[in-house]
Amino acid sequence: MDKPALRTRSAAQAIADGHSLIAVAEKRPRGRPRKTIDERDDGNRRVELVNAAAKLFRRKGFDATSTRDIAAAVGMHSGSPFYHFKSKGALLYAVMDEGMRSAILRQTAALEAAAQAPPDADAAALLRVLIRNHFDVLLGAGSDFIPVMLYESRSITAKQRASLARLQGDYESVWEPVLQALSSEGRLQCPVKLARLLIFGALNWSVQWFDAKKGASLDELADAAMALFIGESQKPMRRTRA
Structure with a gap:
C-alpha cells in the first residue's frame, strides 16, 4: 500500500492546481483570434x-x-x-460558443472568490462552490445558452462540436484536482474519471426538471448534490435568504 502521505493532497493544492488549469485555459489559443x-x-x-x-x-x-x-x-x-x-446554424453555434465562454468566466470568478475564503476550507467546500456555480450556469439568470448546447449539438457541424468540446474540456478540467483530492482523502467512492462523468450527467439533467417557482432553491440543490456525491452536506461559504 502507498504511504498516506503520498496518497493525500491538500485542498489548498487542489485549489492551486485549479487556478493553474484556469490560467492555462485562458492563455491557450482556441481557433481564430477573438x-x-x-x-x-x-x-x-x-x-x-x-x-x-x-x-x-x-x-x-x-x-x-x-x-x-x-x-x-x-x-x-x-x-x-x-x-x-450566414445561416441559422451559424447562429446556433454562436449561442453555444457564447454559453461556454461565459461559463468558463463565471467559474473562474467563483474560484477566485473561493480563494478569499478562510484558509481551512477543504476540497469538499471547493466542490460545493463548483457545483453551486454550475447550477447557476444551468438554471440561473441568462441560463438559456448551456441547455441549448446540451440538447441541440446534433444540429451543428463536426468541426463546431470539436471546438465546443475543447471549451468544455477547459471548463471541466478545473474539477479534476478537486475530485482527485477528495479521492485521496477517501471521500469519493469511485474512480475520479467516472465520478466526473456521473456528476456532470446528474447536474446537467436538472435543466429538464427544475422549476424555479417550485421546490428547492439553487443552494438547496447544491446541498443535496453534495450529500449525494460525497455523502455529506457541506455548509456553503456564504448563504443568505431573502
Whole structure:
C-alpha cells in the first residue's frame, strides 16, 4: 500500500492546481483570434440576436424556430439576421460558443472568490462552490445558452462540436484536482474519471426538471448534490435568504 502521505493532497493544492488549469485555459489559443467587443456586437444587434436565439432555441427547439421568429423577437425584418450570421446554424453555434465562454468566466470568478475564503476550507467546500456555480450556469439568470448546447449539438457541424468540446474540456478540467483530492482523502467512492462523468450527467439533467417557482432553491440543490456525491452536506461559504 502507498504511504498516506503520498496518497493525500491538500485542498489548498487542489485549489492551486485549479487556478493553474484556469490560467492555462485562458492563455491557450482556441481557433481564430477573438474579436473585439465592437466587432462581436455588430452595433449591438448581434448580441440581441444571440440572446433572443438562445431563448427561442431553448423554448421551441432549433428545428421549430425560424429566423423570422428570431428577427421578430428583436424587431428586425425577417432577412436581417443574415447580415450578422450566414445561416441559422451559424447562429446556433454562436449561442453555444457564447454559453461556454461565459461559463468558463463565471467559474473562474467563483474560484477566485473561493480563494478569499478562510484558509481551512477543504476540497469538499471547493466542490460545493463548483457545483453551486454550475447550477447557476444551468438554471440561473441568462441560463438559456448551456441547455441549448446540451440538447441541440446534433444540429451543428463536426468541426463546431470539436471546438465546443475543447471549451468544455477547459471548463471541466478545473474539477479534476478537486475530485482527485477528495479521492485521496477517501471521500469519493469511485474512480475520479467516472465520478466526473456521473456528476456532470446528474447536474446537467436538472435543466429538464427544475422549476424555479417550485421546490428547492439553487443552494438547496447544491446541498443535496453534495450529500449525494460525497455523502455529506457541506455548509456553503456564504448563504443568505431573502
